[in-house]
Amino acid sequence: MLQQLINGLSIGSIYALMAVGYSLIYSLLNFTNFAHGVVVTVGAYLGFYALTFLSPKLSVAIFISIFGCGLFSVFYEVVTYRPLLIKGTKRLYLMIAGLGISILVENLIIVVIGGRFKAYQGVGATETIGIFGVNIGVVDFQILIISILALIFVQFIIEHTKAGLAIRGAAFNFDITSLMGVNTEFLITLVFMLAGALAGLAGIFLGIKYTAYPQLGALTTKAFISAVFGGLGSLPGAVVGAYLLGISETLISGFISSSLRDIFSFLLLVVVLLVRPSGLMGKNIEDKA
Amino acid sequence: MKKILAAAMILVLLATMLTGCGNGGTANKVSKEEDVIRIGWIGPLTGDGAPWGQAELNAIQMLVDETNAKGGVKGKKLVLSHYDNRMDSVETTNAGRKIIDQDKVVAILGTNSSSASIALAGVCESSKVPQIATTATNPAVTVKDGKARPYTFRVQFTDPQQGTIMANYATQELSAKTAAVLYEIGNDFSLGVSQFFEQYFKENGGTITTIEAYKSGDVDFRAQLSKIKGTNPDVIFIPALYKEVGLAANQARSLGINCQLLGADSWLTYDLFTVASDAVEGSYLVGPIDLKDPILDDFKARYKTKYGFEPGAEGGNAFLAHDAFMVLIDALNRAESFTGEAIRDAIEATKDVDCLTGKISIDKDTHNPVKDGFVFKIENKDFKFVKRVKF
Numbered sequence: 127m128l129q130q131l132i133n134g135l136s137i138g139s140i141y142a143l144m145a146v147g148y149s150l151i152y153s154l155l156n157f158t159n160f161a162h163g164v165v166v167t168v169g170a171y172l173g174f175y176a177l178t179f180l181s182p183k184l185s186v187a188i189f190i191s192i193f194g195c196g197l198f199s200v201f202y203e204v205v206t207y208r209p210l211l212i213k214g215t216k217r218l219y220l221m222i223a224g225l226g227i228s229i230l231v232e233n234l235i236i237v238v239i240g241g242r243f244k245a246y247q248g249v250g251a252t253e254t255i256g257i258f259g260v261n262i263g264v265v266d267f268q269i270l271i272i273s274i275l276a277l278i279f280v281q282f283i284i285e286h287t288k289a290g291l292a293i294r295g296a297a298f299n300f301d302i303t304s305l306m307g308v309n310t311e312f313l314i315t316l317v318f319m320l321a322g323a324l325a326g327l328a329g330i331f332l333g334i335k336y337t338a339y340p341q342l343g344a345l346t347t348k349a350f351i352s353a354v355f356g357g358l359g360s361l362p363g364a365v366v367g368a369y370l371l372g373i374s375e376t377l378i379s380g381f382i383s384s385s386l387r388d389i390f391s392f393l394l395l396v397v398v399l400l401v402r403p404s405g406l407m408g409k410n411i412e413d414k415a
Numbered sequence: 416m417k418k419i420l421a422a423a424m425i426l427v428l429l430a431t432m433l434t435g436c437g438n439g440g441t442a443n444k445v446s447k448e449e450d451v452i453r454i455g456w457i458g459p460l461t462g463d464g465a466p467w468g469q470a471e472l473n474a475i476q477m478l479v480d481e482t483n484a485k486g487g488v489k490g491k492k493l494v495l496s497h498y499d500n501r502m503d504s505v506e507t508t509n510a511g512r513k514i515i516d517q518d519k520v521v522a523i524l525g526t527n528s529s530s531a532s533i534a535l536a537g538v539c540e541s542s543k544v545p546q547i548a549t550t551a552t553n554p555a556v557t558v559k560d561g562k563a564r565p566y567t568f569r570v571q572f573t574d575p576q577q578g579t580i581m582a583n584y585a586t587q588e589l590s591a592k593t594a595a596v597l598y599e600i601g602n603d604f605s606l607g608v609s610q611f612f613e614q615y616f617k618e619n620g621g622t623i624t625t626i627e628a629y630k631s632g633d634v635d636f637r638a639q640l641s642k643i644k645g646t647n648p649d650v651i652f653i654p655a656l657y658k659e660v661g662l663a664a665n666q667a668r669s670l671g672i673n674c675q676l677l678g679a680d681s682w683l684t685y686d687l688f689t690v691a692s693d694a695v696e697g698s699y700l701v702g703p704i705d706l707k708d709p710i711l712d713d714f715k716a717r718y719k720t721k722y723g724f725e726p727g728a729e730g731g732n733a734f735l736a737h738d739a740f741m742v743l744i745d746a747l748n749r750a751e752s753f754t755g756e757a758i759r760d761a762i763e764a765t766k767d768v769d770c771l772t773g774k775i776s777i778d779k780d781t782h783n784p785v786k787d788g789f790v791f792k793i794e795n796k797d798f799k800f801v802k803r804v805k806f
Contacts, residue, residue, distance in 0.1 A: 129641045129644075129670070130638060130641055133635075133637040133638055133641060134638075136637075137635055137637075236461050236462075240461075240465065241461035241462045241463070241465045241501075242463075242465055242466060242686070243463070243658055243690070245661075245689040245690045247689075253669070254669045254670075254671070256671065261669060261670050261671045263669050332634075335634070335635075336634035336635070336662055337658065337661075337662070337690060339463070339658075340462075341462075341632065344632055345632075345634070375638065376637070376638035376641075377638075379627075379638035379639055379642070380638050380639075380641055380642050381642075383628075384627045384628045384629065384638065384639045384642070385600050385627075385628035387638075388630065
């Protein structure tokens with residue numbers, strides 16, 4: 127039981143890193159950024175190449191993944207979303223553009239790097255610490271700590287800085303915030319930077335644990351569900367949703383049936399959405415309009 | 416200006432359409448229709464299965480070139496068309512239609528995976544083009560409702576054989592009394608092998624402690640493995656693809672599971688060790704071929720001369736592709752004409768064709784080959800041949 131809880135926490139913390147990215151962008155622009163998953167993939171590959179060719183130090187690779195993915199996110203935002211936003215297109219087209227980016231980049235990776243997986247070497251993916259008969263992976267422990275620090279850092283930016291105030295303002299009402307003299311283009315760039323950086327962090331962790339491969343980004347589906355579960359647009363909601371989903375998945379496979387895991391998880395999501403349509407911690411739709 | 420731009424765009428589009436037709440490989444180079452026999456290969460060239468597919472295609476391309484250099488089959492040159500299926504059933508169906516309708520092949524070699532081969536069997540049946548699967552192992556690949564699928568054959572041994580060999584080996588040679596199973600839902604290969612393992616393990620007096628499942632694309636198995644750990648089995652049978660095996664083995668070891676792992680032919684690739692370095696040491700698995708068998712040396716040398724490296728690092732695919740090709744050539748030599756129906760009849764009558772995995776005959780009732788299986792032990796990141804099992 128305790129072991130399953132630990133397993134759930136470690137899965138949940140990676141879901142959380144990715145889910146926050148969905149919520150950040152949703153809160154500001156009211157659309158789901160389907161290109162988010164591929165940023166995670168890019169992060170995993172950046173981390174792999176940094177470790178292989180630059181330095182065997184994990185800290186260097188993590189920095190490169192975070193920074194590289196932050197830049198990559200800003201790049202595709204400027205190239206694809208910004209022109210569409212300036213034209214004032216419907217949110218639906220932004221989502222389709224996002225899907226386009228993810229398909230494009232995934233296939234570019236297959237063509238340029240190849241479809242085979244890349245396994246990180248020498249990062250101690252199998253070392254464990256045993257406490258009270260429970261085994262905790264060293265990497266899992268690091269991931270848990272670094273994820274929580276990163277999430278606290280993002281929360282600090284949002285709550286206690288001027289830019290964070292502007293983001294919260296824009297999340298409440300984008301047009302009025304813009305009228306108040308806030309540079310909303312800069313805000314969007316900043317939000318994509320943050321979301322990308324978190325995705326990069328998630329990417330390198332996923333790479334260490336599960337190897338880097340072109341379809342790695344598909345794991346963000348679960349993160350998206352977490353974000354909806356916790357209430358799209360709410361950062362604490364995304365984190366809570368992610369941990370709840372991670373823990374419920376492991377408990378369901380441990381105590382009910384591993385083959386029915388996803389059915390139960392999705393049923394849980396449906397029930398939550400039936401009772402609270404805006405998610406566990408989402409604001410009411412009236413509030414946001 | 417706009418008109419010029421539009422014209423240029425149309426030109427670019429036309430150009431891509433024309434070059435797009437070249438996908439079928441060498442199909443355009445030969446002009447006289449009567450002088451050639453068109454054959455096809457379908458398998459993964461991208462995605463998780465790419466190492467297997469590339470090895471098969473290399474082997475077959477080499478054999479086609481060699482056969483043509485010797486004057487072809489009955490004086491006709493072979494022309495090979497190939498398509499990537501990403502080991503996906505839908506992609507396979509599309510590739511099958513394309514290769515039969517556009518490239519006009521008379522026989523198809525492949526695919527390597529059971530799900531994709533079953534998808535391709537439907538296309539082959541409706542178009543009356545025979546198919547020889549290379550490494551697909553599920554019984555349903557060649558048999559449907561108790562009858563052999565008329566146009567589908569294979570050169571690989573089957574899941575019942577794999578599951579049975581491993582169950583017998585575990586109970587008799589490793590004296591295992593209890594076993595747990597971890598398999599992939601929705602994967603015909605994984606499900607098939609685990610069902611037969613379960614059946615024969617129980618028949619031999621063993622107990623299956625728990626059967627756990629995961630979905631395609633899953634990368635974390637700790638929830639399932641923690642449950643398996645709770646039931647404390649002697650062995651864990653994991654008939655999964657090598658990446659999942661590697662991850663599951665690592666996660667099992669990090670959860671403190673020290674028992675022996677058992678596997679199937681999908682483990683037989685050195686890529687396994689890039690994911691699971693020490694985690695799979697001491698495990699046993701069953702494979703279609705002993706990669707160090709001296710009988711393979713000549714083929715390996717020819718392959719190395721052509722491609723610069725030996726086949727085998729990715730598993731037995733190159734050798735089974737060779738065997739599928741040999742069975743096809745034997746059938747083409749005996750066939751009355753080069754139509755799908757005539758070639759089908761000839762393949763069905765295959766008897767003692769000299770292949771790399773032994774002499775292959777085709778069983779008329781199941782379209783399966785009659786041949787041996789090999790048991791291996793993993794030692795020092797290598798597959799050590801232990802025993803040959805007759806069927």
